[in-house]
Amino acid sequence: MIEVENLVKRFGSTVAVNGITFTVGDGEIYGLLGPNGSGKSTTMKILAGILTPTSGRVVVGGVDVSSNPLRVKELTGYVPETPVLYESLTPLEFFNFVGSVRRIPSEKLQERVDALVRAFGIEKYLGEMIGSLSFGTKQKVSLIAAMLHDPDVLILDEAMNGLDPKSARILRELLLQFRAEGKSVVFSTHVLALAEMICDRVGVIYNGEIIAEGTVEQLKEFAHEESLEDVFLKLTESQEEVAGIVRALKEAL
Numbered sequence: 001m002i003e004v005e006n007l008v009k010r011f012g013s014t015v016a017v018n019g020i021t022f023t024v025g026d027g028e029i030y031g032l033l034g035p036n037g038s039g040k041s042t043t044m045k046i047l048a049g050i051l052t053p054t055s056g057r058v059v060v061g062g063v064d065v066s067s068n069p070l071r072v073k074e075l076t077g078y079v080p081e082t083p084v085l086y087e088s089l090t091p092l093e094f095f096n097f098v099g100s101v102r103r104i105p106s107e108k109l110q111e112r113v114d115a116l117v118r119a120f121g122i123e124k125y126l127g128e129m130i131g132s133l134s135f136g137t138k139q140k141v142s143l144i145a146a147m148l149h150d151p152d153v154l155i156l157d158e159a160m161n162g163l164d165p166k167s168a169r170i171l172r173e174l175l176l177q178f179r180a181e182g183k184s185v186v187f188s189t190h191v192l193a194l195a196e197m198i199c200d201r202v203g204v205i206y207n208g209e210i211i212a213e214g215t216v217e218q219l220k221e222f223a224h225e226e227s228l229e230d231v232f233l234k235l236t237e238s239q240e241e242v243a244g245i246v247r248a249l250k251e252a253l
């Protein structure tokens with residue numbers, strides 16, 4: 001369970017997150033959707049205990065992030081928008097490093113590394129330097145590292161980026177399994193069809209505020225639109241703008 005209450009994050013004069021409130025239940029996948037720069041990554045970094053909020057309250061698995069960020073990190077697996085990895089380690093060395101930092105018993109670590117490496121099909125890269133791997137393979141390493149300690153909560157920032165269709169399907173299945181085990185997932189994406197497919201509820205974030213929230217069906221009804229893409233464009237006031245740009249392009253080209 002994740003509870004976010006009146007969360008604010010300022011960077012100097014920039015208000016990245018402007019008083020957002022939402023909860024993610026046990027066994028729920030919550031999609032955070034929003035245009036570039038709307039505050040998704042900042043929110044997710046706060047949930048993962050990486051950034052401290054300016055104000056507001058975040059409770060993960062009953063633990064307040066401000067009072068016990070270390071415990072929240074134990075409960076949480078976080079995949080950043082861009083993989084942050086040690087380029088001069090091999091994936092296997094990196095997984096062992098993560099295992100020791102997270103104090104995962106060696107037998108359990110071995111089991112989880114084997115299963116996840118097999119699921120994402122990266123066996124042949126285990127002994128290569130991470131710096132030499134493709135973006136998609138690095139993303140898989142980042143995902144596996146986040147899941148090694150079997151976290152109760154997963155925070156995935158555009159985690160499907162760079163994944164081939166097979167790996168994207170595997171991740172989707174893993175998330176559904178995660179949900180069935182009663183865990184909570186926060187998932188940001190610009191791929192609205194994907195959000196529609198896997199999210200139990202979505203929150204649309206715009207200029208640091210959640211401007212609409214509900215199931216995809218509820219949002220479609222609320223916005224009187226047929227697709228989540230149209231709902232998104234309408235809510236973020238982009239529908240008219242996109243139409244204008246397309247008109248201008250047609251004239252110019």
Ligand SMILES: Nc1ncnc2c1ncn2[C@@H]1O[C@H](COP(=O)(O)OP(=O)(O)OP(=O)(O)O)[C@@H](O)[C@H]1O
Binds near residue numbers: 016036
């Ligand atoms: N470390 C920082 N210092 C200053 N401003 C920042 C910092 N991190 C984020 N911001 C600003 O906060 C706002 C929200 O950024 P954020 O990265 O959370 O957006 P986002 O919704 O994740 O965007 P995208 O879809 O492009 O990844 C932006 O205006 C951004 O420039």
